[in-house]
Amino acid sequence: MTLQKRIGNWLKNSISAKMITVGFLILILLVPLGFVDDLIRERGHRQQEVISEINSKWGEEVIINGPILKVPYHQYVEEKVFDEKTKTFLKTEKAVRHEAYFFPDELHINSNVTTQPLERGIYKSVVYTSNSELKGTFSNPSFKEMEVGEEDILWDKATIVYQVSNLKGIRNTVAINLNNQRYDLKPKFDNAYMNTLESDFILDLEEIQNSTLDFESNITINGSNRLQYVPIGKETIVAMKSNWHSPSFNGNFLPDTEGKKISKNGFEARWKVLETNRRFGQSFFDHLPDLTEFAFGTEFLVPVDDYQKTSRTSKYGFMIIGLTLLVFLLIQISSKISIHPFQYLMIGLALVLFYTLLISISEHKNYLFAYVVSGGAIVSLITIYSRSILKNRKFTLLVLGSMLGLYSFIFVIIQLEDYALLVGSIGLFVILATIMYTSRKIDWSGQLED
Structure with missing residues (x-):
């Protein structure tokens, strides 16, 4: 063979x-x-x-930080000015303007979130509209930490500030009622990581200095993927309700187990965050840092897609x-x-x-x-x-x-x-x-x- x-x-x-x-x-x-x-x-x-394009036009993820009381103040720096007559340097003091930011003592947020599908061709995205009601109280701001004299505090220039990650999605005129006085807020594009809304009217001097400030505000905003809040209150309580059946609670804090309910018809959740639970205080001077890392809330999780x-x-x-x-x-x-x-x-x-x-x-x-x-x-x-x-x-x-x-x-x-x-x-x-x-x-x- x-x-x-x-x-x-x-x-x-x-x-x-x-x-x-x-x-x-x-x-x-x-x-x-x-x-x-x-x-x-x-x-x-x-x-x-396609989903990202749909979300960008409707409104992307939302992070809300506010309301924050912003009070300008002066600090003095020593300058040396050369005098041509005497040929010597003269010492002078120059006033430099800074801003102080004060957070509320109490912050209660009641958020009602309605989700809906948006389709483009064969693709579908889930977006939401959130109606957030914010209530709380500001106490009398203190500048003792910076040793600023009363005469150097610009009480008459104080304003209210919101930081919102997605201005495009806002559906209402954002305003705040302080002791029954309404102040509208307008956008200020001066922040690298969050867009800013600031009151366009100067707050009343006597209200800030002599009493606490009770506030009420409402923000209706379109968004997608996530909705989160920064816990800036000394006591922050957030209650969220939605018709979405697959939430993922994320961020720096989880909701209370006794206040959490999830069913096929939607969910309810409640968070309570205290100042002692965070790694920042109730006031900042000179600048307001990025606090989004402390945000918490809900991701409107789409179950495993096809x-x-x-x-x-x-x-x-x-x-x-x-x-x-x-x-x-x-x-x-x-x-x-x-x-x-x-x-x-x-x-x-x-x-x-x-x-x-x-x-x-x-x-x-x-x-x-x-x-x-x-x-x-x-x-x-x-x-x-x-x-x-x-x-x-x-x-x-x-x-x-x-x-x-x-x-x-x-x-x-x-x-x-x-x-x-x-x-x-x-x-x-x-x-x-x-x-x-x-x-x-x-x-x-x-x-x-x-």
């Missing part, structure tokens, strides 16, 4: 050759599977771009392809049915096609519908194809059952989040045990045991 015939017989009859061939085909199929992963990522990025589910599903592509081809390989070895490498390749490509069907259908329908339709189509296609290859009803039913089990197993894992790893590990253990059991009688030298 010639060497060529020996190699041909080895490739035809050797179990090792069949396993090497199938393994090589699986590696080849990783190439189109990688292209499918790139396609899913590309479509997912496109979705995020692109995320499809991406997670594609990560199991190697396992589905490998196990499906392994089933055909075991059938071939145990029954001596001849399966050509081209036929293995066709089965593998059909398995890859499942993911393109899944992503394309899920863009127009929901993930469940897309999974059932694309999975049913591929299982039917491979089952019919295997019937013509195997010419045995028992083996065809085995292929059908194994594929239905695999796709059902993957679907269950995708639906689970907290227990996905646990269920996946147990499922893989069961699959491996089944393969080990069914292959125990195979004589890997090339013969089936009696």
Whole structure:
């Protein structure tokens, strides 16, 4: 027998050759599977771009810091001025204007948030409109810390300041009532990290100096993704209510457990933050720092969307392809049915096609519908194809059952989040045990045991 015939017989009859061939085909199929992963990522990025564009026009995430009492004051610096007549330097004092910022003693915020979907083509974003009612009290500001004389405090220049991350989304004229006196606020673009709203009327001098200031204010604002507040009150209490069913409470503080309610119709949450819970005091002099790191609130979390589910599903592509081809390989070895490498390749490509069907259908329908339709189509296609290859009803039913089990197993894992790893590990253990059991009688030298 010639060497060529020996190699041909080895490739035809050797179990090792069949396993090497199938393994090589699986590696080849990783190439189109990688292209499918790139396609899913590309479509997912496109979705995020469209959502970001929708959100930017409606209103992006909102952080509210205020109201803050802003009082200018003078401090004096020594200057040396050269006198041409005496040819000496004369010492003078120059008044430099600074600002002091005082936070309220009490800050109560009642926020009612209504969410709604916005669509563009096949993409959808969830946005909200928030109506925030703010109430509280300012105490008499103290400059003792800076040792500023009473005559150097510009009480008649005091104003009220709000910092808002998203001026574009504001839907009402923002005003504040101080002891029943209304003051409108206008934008001041002088801050790098937050946009500023400041009262356009100077506050009453006697009210600031001689009594506490009770305030009321209302802000209606459009936003998306997150709504947060900075706890500038010595005691800050925030109550939030919304029709959104999937909130994620984030930021520097979490809501009280007894005040938190979440249902399919929406949620309610309540926060209470004290001055002792923060790392900043009730006043700042000269400049107001960025306090957004202390903000807290709610992210209006969109549950795992179809692109995320499809991406997670594609990560199991190697396992589905490998196990499906392994089933055909075991059938071939145990029954001596001849399966050509081209036929293995066709089965593998059909398995890859499942993911393109899944992503394309899920863009127009929901993930469940897309999974059932694309999975049913591929299982039917491979089952019919295997019937013509195997010419045995028992083996065809085995292929059908194994594929239905695999796709059902993957679907269950995708639906689970907290227990996905646990269920996946147990499922893989069961699959491996089944393969080990069914292959125990195979004589890997090339013969089936009696």
